[in-house]
Each structure stands twice: as C-alpha cells, then as structure tokens.
Amino acid sequence: ETGVTQSPTHLIKTRGQQVTLRCSSQSGHNTVSWYQQALGQGPQFIFQYYREEENGRGNFPPRFSGLQFPNYSSELNVNALELDDSALYLCASSKALIGSYEQYFGPGTRLTVT
Amino acid sequence: AQSVTQLGSHVSVSEGALVLLRCNYSSSVPPYLFWYVQYPNQGLQLLLKYTTGATLVKGINGFEAEFKKSETSFHLTKPSAHMSDAAEYFCAVSDNTGNQFYFGTGTSLTVIP
Numbered sequence: 001e002t003g004v005t006q007s008p009t010h011l012i013k014t015r016g017q018q019v020t021l022r023c024s025s026q027s028g029h030n031t032v033s034w035y036q037q038a039l040g041q042g043p044q045f046i047f048q049y050y051r052e053e054e055n056g057r058g059n060f061p062p063r064f065s066g067l068q069f070p071n072y073s074s075e076l077n078v079n080a081l082e083l084d085d086s087a088l089y090l091c092a093s094s095k096a097l098i099g100s101y102e103q104y105f106g107p108g109t110r111l112t113v114t
Numbered sequence: 115a116q117s118v119t120q121l122g123s124h125v126s127v128s129e130g131a132l133v134l135l136r137c138n139y140s141s142s143v144p145p146y147l148f149w150y151v152q153y154p155n156q157g158l159q160l161l162l163k164y165t166t167g168a169t170l171v172k173g174i175n176g177f178e179a180e181f182k183k184s185e186t187s188f189h190l191t192k193p194s195a196h197m198s199d200a201a202e203y204f205c206a207v208s209d210n211t212g213n214q215f216y217f218g219t220g221t222s223l224t225v226i227p
Contacts, residue, residue: 004157033215042118042204042217043158056213090157103215105150105157 004093004106012112018079021109023091025072031055032074033103034066035090043090049074078111086113116141116207120218128226133192135221137179137205140186147188148206148215149179158204164188165210175199200225 005024013019025032031050035043045058049068063079072093078085088110092103121136139145146165150158162173169181179190188205205218 035215035217040219042206042219043215045214045216048213056211058214092158102160102163105159107155107157 004091004104006089006091006106006109008109009107010110010112012114013081015081015083015113017081018077019081019111021076021078021089021091021111023074023076023093023106025074025093026104029093029095029104030072031094032068032072033092033094034074034076035092036060036085037088037090037108038084039087046076081113083113086111116143116145116209116214116216118205118207118216118218120203120205120221122221123219124222124224126224126226127195129197130194133177133190133195133199133223135190135203135205135223137188137190137218138186139188139205139207141207141209143209146208146210147179147181148208149173149177149188149190150204150206150217152202152204152220154201161190161203195223195225197225197227199223 007022033048034046037043046060047057048055052068065077067075088108090108091106094103117140119138148163149161152158162171164171164181172178177192203221206215208215
C-alpha cells in the first residue's frame with residue numbers, strides 16, 4: 001500500500017510569485033485535506049476536497065486554491081506569495097466513511113518565500 | 115466553532131517515567147478527538163482517536179487517552195517513556211463530518227536518559 005506522497009520536498013520562491021504543490025493520496029482514499037504549518041505551530045486547515053469539489057475551507061484567502069483530480073491526487077496553488085506564506089504544507093488523505101476520519105499525512109513540502 | 119488548547123509547549127520526562135500531555139478542547143457539537151505525533155522533518159502520524167463509544171482509547175506505541183466530557187479534556191498518557199517517544203505531539207478536534215480538523219499548537223516531548 002502506497003502512502004501519501006508530496007512534491008516537491010523543498011521550494012524557494014520570491015514574494016509575488018505563484019506556486020503549485022502536489023499530493024498523491026494513499027491508495028483507496030477519496031478525500032484530500034491541505035494544511036499550513038508555520039514554524040513552531042500546529043497545522044492550520046486550508047481546505048478539503050472530496051470527489052473533485054471543495055468540501056470545507058479554513059480561514060485562508062482566495063489566493064489559496066486547490067484541485068482534486070479523478071485519481072484523487074490534488075494540487076494546492078498559492079498566488080501572489082507573501083513572506084508569511086513560508087511554512088510546511090501538509091497534505092492528508094482519508095476515506096469519507098462515517099465513523100472513520102483518520103487522516104494520513106504526507107511528509108510535507110517546505111516552502112520558503114524570500 | 116472548535117478549538118484545541120495544549121497546556122505546556124515543552125514537557126521533559128525521564129526515561130521510564132509517566133508521560134502526560136494535556137489537551138483541552140472547545141466544541142459546540144460532540145467532538146471527534148485525535149492525537150498525532152510528528153518526528154523531525156516528517157509528516158504527522160496518528161497515535162489514537164476518539165469518535166464514539168469507550169472513553170478510554172488505546173493507541174499505538176503504548177499510548178492511551180481518555181475523553182472526559184465534563185472536563186472537556188483528552189489528555190495523552192503513556193506509563194513508561196522511551197527515548198524513541200521524543201517528538202512533537204499534536205491534539206486535534208473535528209466535528210462528526212470530518213470536514214475540518216483543528217490542531218493545537220503542539221507539545222514537544224523530551225525524554226531524558
């Protein structure tokens with residue numbers, strides 16, 4: 001069984017640029033959630049995708065957007081990067097089953113904005 | 115609205131001693147509660163979860179947690195700490211839809227030989 005994978009591992013961007021982060025779900029999982037983890041903080045929920053549609057969103061501006069593909073992989077796009085966007089971005093996949101909700105996390109993408 | 119408070123950003127215990135990491139939650143609906151562990155430069159790994167049923171939940175690596183509704187708490191314990199338990203621990207809460215998870219700010223556990 002393949003776990004959650006994310007790419008790239010590290011990324012350096014300049015303020016104002018755009019970035020795309022990618023996530024492949026664990027086999028059999030149909031739901032993907034994205035989190036931002038700033039240094040020394042807990043993960044902050046960005047949004048969740050289920051069956052290619054946004055299924056919940058945290059307190060993040062519209063310049064954070066996402067996609068989920070038919071194979072349940074996902075992308076996180078961030079436009080007009082700001083210095084505060086520097087963080088570890090975590091992807092988590094799960095099965096949308098009542099009583100489950102176990103999320104399996106990938107290793108993350110470390111984004112640095114200069 | 116839901117939120118999690120983890121008391122103590124840093125906890126140090128001696129090897130073999132009891133581990134107690136505190137978590138209090140706020141939720142307007144019956145919560146689902148989780149503990150995750152994060153090792154350096156890695157993602158989060160689920161230790162245990164409470165959804166419904168028995169309030170004492172056992173997880174991996176000898177950890178357990180008890181859901182106490184009256185105290186709005188979900189503290190994590192382990193009877194005897196091991197060096198390999200040194201890591202960052204996060205408590206999280208979700209409603210029963212699982213659409214949004216709210217994490218605490220984490221507790222860094224140090225195990226002293």
